[in-house]
Amino acid sequence: MPSPSTHTLPVSGGRLYYEVRGNGPLLLVVGSPMDASHFAPFADALASDRTVVTHDPRGISRSALDDPAQDSTPELRADDVAALLVALGAGSADVFGSSGGAVTGLALAVRHPGRVRTLVAHEPPLFGLLPDAAARHAEVDDIVATYHRDGVGAAWAKFMSAAGFDTGDGEDDGAPVAEPSAQPSAQDLANSERFFAHELLGTTRYLPDIPALTSGPSRIVVGIGAESGHLATYRTSTALADRLGTQPVEFPGDHGGFLGAPRDFADALRKVLTG
Template sequence: MSTLEVHGARLYYETHGSGPLMVVISGAPGVADVYRAVVQHLGEHHTVAVYDRRGFSRSRLDGPQDYDRRLETDADDVERLIKHLGLGPAIVFGASSGATVALELLVRHPSVVRTLIPYEPPALRLLPDGGKWADFFSEVYDVYRREGIEPAMKTFRERTFAPSDQQHMARAPRNDANAAYWFEHELRQYPPVALDLTALAAHADRIVPAAGRASQGYPCYQAAVGLARYLAKDVVELPGGHIGFVTDASRFAAELARLLAGTMF
């Protein structure tokens, strides 16, 4: 077990394998464990760092939090982790809201990023019907406050994700503390954030937008398409849906490794 002290928190992190540094950022539920199945494969060619984002599971808060700047703080945490490991600049893979964190990292700290793979960022401003989805996420939050975590999660997953994702999410063990933290500080806050697209375009040669093949027609896939169009790039499709790195872990890891082998610059 390794920890890194950052402003207002202690980050839990692990490293696996050897080679160029790859940092992997989770969305919900904010923990390193969601990537457990792909880390061993990726670690054959990379030093893979996975961590719990602040406020989730083993990354404990130990000081005041500025929740008005939580996304910036999340990005700063990744920058400090990369510098702490001393192997940067890093390949950075982020999924879902972890992809939003990864994009913010590139805007704020481009010197620590070698290649960035944002996988299905829930960037609603890139969708023509983004306002509708923002309203829906607010409705999900209201269900959470009124009826509790499971009814809200059911409402959320059944509208937002492909059937393969829904089935796994419904069966997966749930950490209620992590879920509550996500509902309070992320569900409504991260999806409508205004990403600095101009700054991202200046680093387009380092960005590889990606999405799951099974996610076509769902909002996070469409957001990846919107990002790719803005950057004049194509979306790279990987196996599975929004959580293909869990539901199709071996194929996902193999295709991601091949992608990395061809995009490391």
């Protein structure tokens, strides 16, 4: 597989790093806080028949901010993706969003509805849609407070437990959500600090505009992992699908299924996008 072309785009308050690979209809793969590198095998698996664009969200990895203390909201990230489409000369695109990236995709469909053909929102952590929203928000508040008090490792341990992941001995070393057992690099730690200090609250407190989504031109598909039944994002995904009046579509694996089985996950996504 040829290496992707790499680019940097000026956006409001910073610069956005992105990668382009493949040929065919345009597909944006969006994460938050995960950067482009985590999606590389998945994007490669899609690039045989799609032009796949991945990027580092604002303030993460190679996407630098003028003000590092600026919070990252779904609305700001959605505007970044819209600016990316303009830079690509694309009127619209299909979008696959994972976790916080799914929340970005929902904000994009509301704020820039003509830009999104089909959005596949895979397990967005929309705690405000749950009956126990207040308790879930309190958990997130505690995770953020733990980060400020005790650091990244302690915050990840609480995050993974609250999300429903099996944390084994309860200890975590500060790695990203998708790779809880990996030894974190300096960049991983910086991204984690950014996530807990400036991103997690805005993402989990986002409330999608359901009437705008159901009446808008974008097709919205809620994705859910076949092995995600024990996760908090299973509940938020089913709640979103219920609000939209649709049924969630099952994908291989759990919350990060595209990491463990990128080709199978890519095949499942193709079926949704062409269905």
